Amino acid sequence: MIGDLRLLHELKLVQGCPVGLTNGEQAIATKEETITLEGGLKLINVLYVPELNYNLISVTQLIDTNYIV
Numbered sequence: 001m002i003g004d005l006r007l008l009h010e011l012k013l014v015q016g017c018p019v020g021l022t023n024g025e026q027a028i029a030t031k032e033e034t035i036t037l038e039g040g041l042k043l044i045n046v047l048y049v050p051e052l053n054y055n056l057i058s059v060t061q062l063i064d065t066n067y068i069v
Contacts (some may be wrong), residue, residue: 001029003052008033011048019049027051041067 001019002008010033017029029047036042043057044065059069 001047001049001052001056003049003055005031005048005050007055008035008046008048014047017047019047021051 008031011031012033014029014032017032018026019029021027027049029049031048033046033048034042034044035046062069
């Protein structure tokens with residue numbers, strides 16, 4: 001999940017995907033994109049959540065995508 005829209009370039013709209021925040025509240029992801037990080041790490045279905053102050057990565061999803069963590 002990412003909170004900085006400037007880091008995304010080819011967004012697709014998603015139908016209001018609820019996301020749980022660390023404070024117990026929920027936010028709505030409105031867009032998604034596939035991005036490639038430095039070193040070639042490709043992340044799919046990266047959600048844009050405007051309320052996020054930090055970018056988050058799911059280790060579980062990395063493992064499910066056959067990356068070694």
